[in-house]
Amino acid sequence: MYSLSAIDISVIALYLIGIIVIGLWYSRKKRQSSEGYFLAGKTLTWSVIGASLFASNISTVHLVGLAESGFIDGIVWGNFEWFSSFELLVLAFLFIPFYLRTKITTLPEFLEKRYDHRSRVILAIFSILAALFMHIGVSFYAGAVVFEKVFGLDIVLSILIIAAATGLYTIIGGLTSVVVTETVQTVILILGSLTITVLAILSLSEVGIHSMDELKAVVSEDRFRAVAFNTADKGFTFPDMLFSHLILGIWYWCTDQTIVQRVLGAKSENEAKLGAIFAGFLKILPVFIMVVPGILAFALFRDEIGEDTKSVLPVMIMNLMPVGLKGLMVAALLAAVMSSVAAALNSCSTLLVFDVFKRIKPDLSEVAMIRIGRISAVVVLISAVIWSPFLGDLGAIFELINQMFSIFAPSIVAVFLFGILSPKGTAKASFLTLLLGSLFAGIVFIVEKYIPIAGIENFISSENGLAINWLRQTIYFFLISSLIYWSVSWLDKEKSNISTAFYLNVEKSSTLVKLLSAALVAIMLCLYLIFF
Numbered sequence: 001m002y003s004l005s006a007i008d009i010s011v012i013a014l015y016l017i018g019i020i021v022i023g024l025w026y027s028r029k030k031r032q033s034s035e036g037y038f039l040a041g042k043t044l045t046w047s048v049i050g051a052s053l054f055a056s057n058i059s060t061v062h063l064v065g066l067a068e069s070g071f072i073d074g075i076v077w078g079n080f081e082w083f084s085s086f087e088l089l090v091l092a093f094l095f096i097p098f099y100l101r102t103k104i105t106t107l108p109e110f111l112e113k114r115y116d117h118r119s120r121v122i123l124a125i126f127s128i129l130a131a132l133f134m135h136i137g138v139s140f141y142a143g144a145v146v147f148e149k150v151f152g153l154d155i156v157l158s159i160l161i162i163a164a165a166t167g168l169y170t171i172i173g174g175l176t177s178v179v180v181t182e183t184v185q186t187v188i189l190i191l192g193s194l195t196i197t198v199l200a201i202l203s204l205s206e207v208g209i210h211s212m213d214e215l216k217a218v219v220s221e222d223r224f225r226a227v228a229f230n231t232a233d234k235g236f237t238f239p240d241m242l243f244s245h246l247i248l249g250i251w252y253w254c255t256d257q258t259i260v261q262r263v264l265g266a267k268s269e270n271e272a273k274l275g276a277i278f279a280g281f282l283k284i285l286p287v288f289i290m291v292v293p294g295i296l297a298f299a300l301f302r303d304e305i306g307e308d309t310k311s312v313l314p315v316m317i318m319n320l321m322p323v324g325l326k327g328l329m330v331a332a333l334l335a336a337v338m339s340s341v342a343a344a345l346n347s348c349s350t351l352l353v354f355d356v357f358k359r360i361k362p363d364l365s366e367v368a369m370i371r372i373g374r375i376s377a378v379v380v381l382i383s384a385v386i387w388s389p390f391l392g393d394l395g396a397i398f399e400l401i402n403q404m405f406s407i408f409a410p411s412i413v414a415v416f417l418f419g420i421l422s423p424k425g426t427a428k429a430s431f432l433t434l435l436l437g438s439l440f441a442g443i444v445f446i447v448e449k450y451i452p453i454a455g456i457e458n459f460i461s462s463e464n465g466l467a468i469n470w471l472r473q474t475i476y477f478f479l480i481s482s483l484i485y486w487s488v489s490w491l492d493k494e495k496s497n498i499s500t501a502f503y504l505n506v507e508k509s510s511t512l513v514k515l516l517s518a519a520l521v522a523i524m525l526c527l528y529l530i531f532f
Contacts, residue, residue: 004151004326011327015188015334016165022184023169023177034369037174038105038350039265048179049275052262053088053253054282055182056343058189060143060336063290067313070294071305074223075531076234078287079241080249082226085280085524087249089517091263092276093509095254098420100269102502107257108355114419114498116427122434124355126408127257128348132380133387134405135258135344140388143337146314156389162337163385170342171349171377174370175265178342185335186282192332193289199320200296207300218299226531236469244406244471247478251409255416258347273513280520284527349377406470407445410478411437414485423503426496429488437481444473 004012035041044052069077104110108127112120144158169177209215216223222230231237253259266272297305297312305315317329353373358364364372414437415430447453448460459465460473468476509517 004330005323007324008327008330011324012330012334015327015331016161019181019184019335019338020165020169023173023181026180027169027173027177034353034366034373036176037370037373038346038353039261040175040179042265043267044179044262044265044271044275045267046271046274046278048183049262049266049272050278050282051183051186052179052343053259053275053279055186055189055335055339056259056262057084057252057283057340058286058336059139059340060146060333061138062286063189063193063333063336064142064146064310064313066286066290067294067297067316068309070223070291070296071298071302071309071312072294073234074219074229074295075226075287075291076229076241078291079226079238080245081283081286081291082524082527083242083245083249084253084283085520087246087253088276088280088283089520090250091254091260092273092280092513092517094420095260095416096263096266096272096276097269097507098502099260099264100266100272105264106351106354107255107260108351111415111419111430114502115415115425115430115496118431119415119427119434120355122431123412124351126412126438128351128355130256130408131258131344131348131351132384136341136348136380136384137388139337139340139344140384143333144388146333159385159388162334162341163381166338166341167345167377167381170345171374171381174373175261175346178346179262179265181342182339185339188328188335189332189339190282190285190289192329192335193285193293195325196316196320196329197289197293197296200293200300200316203300203320204296209299215296215299219295223295223298224531226528228532236471240469240471240475244474247413247474248405248409250417251405251413255412257351258344261343261347261350269507270510270513273509274516277513277516277520281523284523345377345381348380349373352376352380406474406477407441408438410441410474411481411484414478414481418482418485423496423498424489425485426489426492426494428492428494429485432488433481433485436484437477440480441473441477444477448473 033041066077066081099107099110102110102113104113106124106127108120108124111123140159140162141155143162144153144155147153147158148155169181204210204215207218209218222233227238229238263272263276266275293316294312297316301312301315301319304319305311317326321329350373353364353369353376357372358369411434415425415433418425419430444460448458451459453459453465456462456465460468461470
């Protein structure tokens with residue numbers, strides 16, 4: 001446990017007050033109508049969309065977890081950040097045109113337009129539960145644990161502070177307040193992470209490291225390999241990471257309401273695409289300012305950190321950052337928690353209003369929809385606050401929640417991806433894929449975690465069993481979901497009722513969008529050549 005100076009505490013207080021004031025200031029705008037409250041009046045520009053996508057994605061788990069990953073394994077786990085740049089291009093060129101043309105407010109609504117109400121109901125249920133239990137609850141707990149470990153602040157008190165600050169501007173202001181504050185939080189996240197990276201580099205000379213070759217000799221060259229890493233040590237291969245994350249990444253960046261809602265509030269299709277591409281450029285940064293610091297920590301503080309690898313970031317903050325800058329880094333940690341919670345809270349209230357209450361009572365007035373959205377957000381926030389402290393006592397549930405993504409994501413990706421690419425998929429195929437694909441993955445997960453086979457625990461992933469790691473399991477889940485989808489579609493004699501305008505040609509991307517996309521791909525390929 002560490003202590004902060006009065007100056008650092010003042011910096012943190014200034015951040016909290018400032019972000020609340022900014023959120024409330026912008027809450028006065030674009031909230032007179034339901035579109036204004038839930039989709040920011042469809043006025044969002046590329047810079048706000050891109051920064052908001054980035055901030056929504058980066059949580060405290062990211063900051064602490066990536067530093068720990070760098071310390072243990074090196075930049076190999078940074079692949080998940082770099083893969084996201086390509087997946088955001090998939091969002092820009094494949095999904096955005098369909099989402100904006102169909103004028104949807106939620107992604108379950110999109111499934112109803114492409115298939116039928118059954119798929120909408122299933123996705124709405126999962127999305128609401130995911131926002132409540134995974135995005136908000138886990139973010140609360142993970143952030144509070146960091147603050148307890150670093151400063152000895154009680155977990156419940158931390159959760160209450162984060163909830164009160166975030167809920168205030170999110171519930172009152174809607175999406176406009178969320179994306180504006182997330183833009184500010186993006187700057188703080190990048191500045192805080194960049195500062196600790198620079199300070200770590202400057203400190204290397206104190207331990208006798210003056211060149212890249214000397215650094216590699218101390219930390220091992222394998223820590224700087226993104227592709228040709230030691231697969232025997234890691235337990236997986238680069239193709240395992242690539243194809244599994246392509247599935248998980250398309251689900252997260254292209255079909256998760258918490259993320260995509262920013263795109264739905266875009267001023268135009270071109271602004272939405274540019275926003276996604278901008279986020280793709282931003283996703284290059286975490287490897288250098290969040291993973292690399294973990295590698296540097298191995299060279300600087302491996303004796304102090306020892307086996308307590310979760311303390312990598314806290315140790316760096318307290319040892320490297322002077323008075324004042326410690327407060328900046330804590331503000332960055334707060335920004336990570338608050339941006340993730342705000343994004344999920346806003347999307348959850350949107351889902352509840354449009355996929356639950358508006359279906360029950362289609363003639364809801366604009367005022368009623370906003371009021372229900374705010375009440376729903378309050379209920380969700382309170383529910384998350386109540387249950388999140390118990391995550392520490394229910395370790396098995398915490399682990400289950402974190403791994404649920406690979407249970408539901410493959411079937412959701414299959415339904416969205418094939419539904420956009422081809423009109424041949426039927427409504428029954430979508431419904432059964434979501435149902436049976438997720439059910440199969442869930443059964444496999446339960447067997448893997450809780451049912452030993454032939455006396456072998458974790459039989460599916462164990463070297464003494466099937467030796468199928470969780471990354472490869474995700475790939476197989478997607479293949480099985482795809483098989484269900486196309487088999488049912490082929491056997492189903494009932495034609496899908498798809499709007500004739502659904503598959504019309506969309507407007508071509510602007511020259512700027514094409515050039516920036518090409519530049520992003522070129523930069524990513526160069527990075528992989530350098531860190532192969």
